Amino acid sequence: MKLMFYDRAKIYVKGGDGGSGCVAFRREKYVPEGGPSGGDGGRGGSIIFVGDSGLNTLVDFRYHSHYKGNRGEHGQGKDMTGRSGEDRTLRVPVGTVIYNADTMELVADVVEHGQKVVVARGGRGGRGNARFATPNNKVPTAYEKGEPGQERWLRLELKLLADVGLAGFPNAGKSTVISRVSAAKPKIADYPFTTLVPNLGVVRVREGESFVMADIPGLIEGAHTGLGLGHEFLRHLERTRLIIHVLDMSGSEGRDPLEDFRIINRELRLYNEKLARRPQLVAANKMDLPDAAKNLDAFKDAFSGSYEIFPISAVTGEGLDRLVYRVAEMLPAIPREVLHQAEEEKTFRFENRDRFEIIREDGMFVVTGQEIERHVAMTDMENEDAVTRLQQIMSLMGLDKALRQAGAKEGDEVKIGNLVFDFSD
Incomplete structure (x- = not known):
């Protein structure tokens, strides 16, 4: 059977979610008031492309277009950290150019055999309650859920490497x-x-x-x-x-x-x-x-x-x-022309970057931003201590003040990621 040649593909990749932190307390015979001992969750596995000079087609991605990383294990008692999820490695032909399918922004150009490119990073593990102990709160019940892994659609284009x-x-x-x-x-x-x-x-x-x-x-x-x-x-x-x-x-x-x-x-x-x-x-x-x-x-x-x-x-x-x-x-x-540099080799400078952005959509205030969305995703909304901590983080980030300046009134709906709540002034 002749192997089909495909030089373009569109695939979905998602890094593994981080494991959640654990809520636990020491329960030893001679320690009547043991402190918190909940361990951290493990990091999720990433999706990694590796250049392979033995391949000359993207046919494998024609029949399998969804790839997800392994989740990190949850933390455990006795300050035990969960195991990190294994990275998932996918081989691509040398000469493959990787773009973000939504923005067509260059992600990487695989030009060498063995070159590795992380295209979807796994989420970090959530912290256990042992991390939140303070002199004023010696028995915290707050913890973090695992951070969701990075996800996106990618467009792959093969441009053969020939002299x-x-x-x-x-x-x-x-x-x-x-x-x-x-x-x-x-x-x-x-x-x-x-x-x-x-x-x-x-x-x-x-x-x-x-x-x-x-x-x-x-x-x-x-x-x-x-x-x-x-x-x-x-x-x-x-x-x-x-x-x-x-x-x-x-x-x-x-x-x-x-x-x-x-x-x-x-x-x-x-x-x-x-x-x-x-x-x-x-x-x-x-x-x-x-x-x-x-x-x-x-x-x-x-x-x-x-x-x-x-x-x-x-x-x-x-x-x-x-x-x-x-x-x-x-x-x-005749020199070899370097068409693109891999993502890891780029240097980006961010000056005065806003930590979040607020827009008005259908009467709702929508808050976006990687940092604030990560905090929300890693908060257990059924855990009172965790919710209180999230509120403190939002206040320290200046979100309450920014919402008021954007025109938010008592009872207005606010959305951050998958969380929707009523604004309280």
Whole structure:
């Protein structure tokens, strides 16, 4: 059975919730008034992506799109902390770009084998009542529930990591070229769009020297707008350091090699200006067919001052060695472009950041903010001490004052996360 190629996927990830803290008291024979001994909950497991150079498709995410981390264990008596949930590791192909599906903000770019990216962090464990003992309250019953794990929808896009990309019209001979210079075995036939998925092949030049070549499915005029297989595969050229433009120099099927060359380069430029600036070699293919020599002379008259041209026949193998050795000679001088940096490497600065935001929706005051929402989520609303502590936190954060300034009156509804309550002035 042939493995299907998928280069896009949308998945839901959720880190494991933290375990709740414990309410317990020492009950020892000779300690009549033992203090609190409730332990903390364990941290929830995170969802982690790991780059794997052995994968070249996102097919696994096609059939399984929801991933949840393991919950941390609850705390126990005798100050025993709950066990943390195990992280869940998911393998993705090297070359996978991860976006927040709702905002399309970049999360990470997986460009190395073994690279790890945390895409949904597990929630921290709640504190047990032993943490809330004070000189004025030696027997606290307050505790924290576990923090909910981070959750979000992600969009995954695979952009193949290859040193060299083969570009050109359908039936120009790209698949035959890669099959002759590498161990790749693409489907080859004499009709357009034989290649429906990108093919990767390792081209071995000499001992210890090789490069990766990608056969990109045939492009057509209008590909940059999505026509044909346009957007499906143009993205795979973005990572290549060098482009080999394969032309049917024989002009079979009534095509004009010069016009084909201009059209494909225009599509590359319109899709991404950087692609048009990539170093480019011209593989003048099908030189074993009639009219190829005449068309090659015309092509050289038009472009020989701007591009290196290599007459080849992918069918007979003529000229391929010279092309391969020239590529191997050029690649060391072409730097790898770092497209994105992983999330962990970014540095963010927040100055005077508000701890919460208040908006008015349908007559209700809605309070949002990571810190305040976390406090609410970790509070047991049926525990009187815990609720009292939450009220104190809200007051210290200035929420009561801010609600009054926003126009809240006695009895108005206020919502924070899943909690809805009446405002009391």
